[in-house]
Amino acid sequence: MPTQANVVPPSLVNDLSELKRRISALELAPVPTNKFDRYPPVEWAPQSRPPVIGNEWSSAGVANATGLTFDRVEVKFITDYLFAGKREAEIRLAAFRHTGRAEREIVSASSVLNLTGSTKRATGVVVMRWVHQIPYGWDYSDDTTIYTIELQHRYKSGPEYPKGQTIYAISAMEGSAINGNIVNWGYKQDDSGKWWWVPTYRNGSPWAPDFVTVPNPDPGTYSISPMHYCVGLPQSRIPEADEKGWAWTRGTDSAWGRAPDITEPYSKI
Template sequence: MAINANALSPSLVNELNDLKRRLAAVERKPDVLAKFDRYPTNDWAAVGRGKVAGNVWSSCGIANVTGLVYDRVEVKFITDNFIKGKREGEVRLAAFKHTGNNIKECVSATTSVQLHGGTSRAVDSFVMRWVHGIPFGWDYEDGTSVYTIELQHRYLVGPDTSAITYVAGPIKKNATTDDGLTGFSQTINGETWWQMYYQSSKGWTWQRRPISDDDGSYNISNFHYCVGLPESVIPEAHPIGWGWTSMEGVSTGDPGNINDPWIG
């Protein structure tokens, strides 16, 4: 049998073919047309976040990181109104791949951080650093996939419905007239006092409705920033995540699970 001494091993051939695909993808990648600094603005405030879809992971902030150069990112956000035993939650960072036709896949996630809070309302800040696990920052095989890094939350305790203020009054669904609702007055010590009467047969009943701005939820802001940085700048970044916060009552939650239910 003839032996070709210059033949390449199958594994090396595959590696070379893979390298060719990457180089071809780099050639296809569009050049930056506007070579100037861009500073996206964002609202500072922490926004009320209620339970979503039965308390699955839902996103507070979304950063489009398609084309990200570095393998790690730093993010910052703030929280408000986490109160121990009443409004507690957990957050994580998760990376998603979007392949078109509304197909979205979770490809990596940090360990969750449980936010218990203190005994009174407080505004706190968070910085998290993460090795995100997105290959090359973009998909070199097709050059069309979009990647996002998202700040997600879900509840541990709450929302705190005891904080909601209610008012009770007669109400009728789709009422177009006051038929069946009337008032009765009487004079007591020279003053006129009124009482409200309604007929249940006309569809009226007493209803409680919340009237306060506090719906019992905690507040989390969008990303104040999400930026890729080199290892020399954020050496603490880790695949399970690393973070710092001013909040009291913080603990480590479950390991990152890309199969956890989420919405969005």
Template structure:
């Protein structure tokens, strides 16, 4: 009876399989913009692009993503591709590529990266059961090594108040005698509260939080060996306007934000 039930399940899975209309598998993802990504959860692996690849046909994938403000020595990152098995509330990493170090550029530049990988997870419609889901995820973290980025924004010294607080007589500053024949400027808020005085940082947009920008996967596409002969279990990558180098090998036991 168990064998008969298993056979029925497999037949049902085959019937549900989509008709092949292309010579590749495409797993759409969203967000094609290099969003700022500050450190997450103590700098553990954090996913920026997730593709549900349950029932995938090919064992080789290609993904593309872009970066921004990846500055050499200041905002360098590590990225990798990792595959996960989801069973109920359990999320288990089953394979990962080697770590690609993104060393950036001396000045701001929009970088482009393409990664190819043999994922090593079960594929085809004969997967473990009807509720198991597989995902391939593009993950990132700050590169271990360079000192954390410290901003160096312009500051001005003066009196300040909240923009919604009314100044004295709708003004906010006036001159009074300093008792020695000179004058000094004094600022008050409405009422008896003196406005504070000190340094104010001028936001310049670029160094707001010291975070680099990285996008989700532009696409996650499965291809046969003939189309992706350079894909390997450790990973292959090519970058444009973006310094990069391979680092340590695959490690499925490293902490990630979902663990």
């Protein structure tokens, strides 16, 4: 069968269609006429920060970054109840793609910032700058996709729960009723020959003492605010921002930890 000289291979047709979509997206890309982009944040999780789902990454605040102009973002938030060696946090920024399904897909993440707190309670202030790596805030072939930039956290160490006080005493389950069954105190001998001063029931059976642990008060967990602000800025405003991340802290010690890794487990909700 003779070959038609002017027939374009199907693969090339697809490539041309994709190239056309990309050119269209470039033409529709926003022109950076503003000095910065505003990304109003909302709280994504409660203020108390216990370990979540096996200490997976959990989002504290989320900002809708769809249709953004700049690829560099600055985020500011505060912390509380971070104590060195007892309650320390790992923090990162992450970008997510939302396509209408229940779960979201991670696109990129910054390096891990370790917030080690201090020996005394202090309110910490943290500023992070990062290149988010989101392609304009939409997919070339899908104009319904949205993106978010999320402030994520997990425990680095702790929370430390101090051991309770152990007391040798007569005990009963909280809320259990005695109902007047204890009639007297007296010496009772156990199987080993020891004598104990114990209360007895009306039927004569002893109520033996035992070691009772009185738990210490719950020390609580560290607190982290939702994003105070999340804005997109040009390179001239935040030249130190890169794909790994940059940070400035006050009121808490900090150090960079692991490199960016979007394969680490994170909460899907």
